[in-house]
Amino acid sequence: MYNRPRIIPVVLIDNQDLVKTVQFSNPTYLGDPVNAVKIFNIKGIDELSILDISATKTNKEPDFEFLKDITSQAFMPLSYGGGVKNMEQIKKLFSIGFEKVVVNSAFYDNPELIREAAEYAGSQSIVVSIDVKKIKGQYKVVTYDGKKILDINPVDYAKKAEEFGAGEIFLNSIDNDGIMLGYDIELVKSVAEAVNIPVIACGGAGGIADLKEVLQDGKAHAAAGGSMFVYYGKLKAVLITAPSEKELIEANIFQGI
Numbered sequence: 001m002y003n004r005p006r007i008i009p010v011v012l013i014d015n016q017d018l019v020k021t022v023q024f025s026n027p028t029y030l031g032d033p034v035n036a037v038k039i040f041n042i043k044g045i046d047e048l049s050i051l052d053i054s055a056t057k058t059n060k061e062p063d064f065e066f067l068k069d070i071t072s073q074a075f076m077p078l079s080y081g082g083g084v085k086n087m088e089q090i091k092k093l094f095s096i097g098f099e100k101v102v103v104n105s106a107f108y109d110n111p112e113l114i115r116e117a118a119e120y121a122g123s124q125s126i127v128v129s130i131d132v133k134k135i136k137g138q139y140k141v142v143t144y145d146g147k148k149i150l151d152i153n154p155v156d157y158a159k160k161a162e163e164f165g166a167g168e169i170f171l172n173s174i175d176n177d178g179i180m181l182g183y184d185i186e187l188v189k190s191v192a193e194a195v196n197i198p199v200i201a202c203g204g205a206g207g208i209a210d211l212k213e214v215l216q217d218g219k220a221h222a223a224a225g226g227s228m229f230v231y232y233g234k235l236k237a238v239l240i241t242a243p244s245e246k247e248l249i250e251a252n253i254f255q256g257i
Contacts, residue, residue, distance in 0.1 A: 004254060005215045006046040006222035009229035009242060010202060011036055013052045013082070016066050020226050022178035024146035027053065030230055030238050037073050039240040047077045049102070049170070049224060055083025056105055056145045064092060071097030081129055081170070090117050094125070102170055104129040105143045108150065111164045118165030127200075128161035129170040130154050132187060139187060146174055154187065155194045162195045169195060170224070173203030180206030180227050188218035200224050208243050208251045215253060
């Protein structure tokens, strides 16, 4: 496990609303994304990922004006994904304050976009998002918000992303999304050990123990999650939160100074 792994809350946006999905379906309205960002500021998190799930579904480009509202309130590094298809959009996202751009479906449609974007901004700023679902016992890559199943496994897909210049892999388990019963450690480890770039694991985080497991046993460089950062308790009351530095040190996720 890395000495200082990143813990990354994921803010899902659907038509400017903060939502949370379960296995990429049935988005539940939770509130205002900008307000959530303000609370995460106070929590002192390492990084925040903003993913617009409506952009790809509706074939729209990123909502730049709304995203400006978010970046104006954020005091931590931000990544953004959703509806990103071309260099003009990527350049605009950087210009309004995002440190990283996350590309999913566009990598399948046009992998050269990753190479061009990496040449423009540096590989460290370009993230390829890989959504994965188990089909008849085999891991398959899925694009277009979980709708298009590809006949390719995530390990090969991640290697391809690295070859085209991606600086990170955002690996998301559709089966574990929103379940809060832990990450798919087998999936994460298989990808993390196959590439030489950081892998951000997402899908299934329910608590600090899950974060530690995916970082230690799954060999992930960073642990991302949605539900554990927006829900509290068995009844899933809406509460924007994040583990404290002290809690992460006590769990041996962070090394104390």
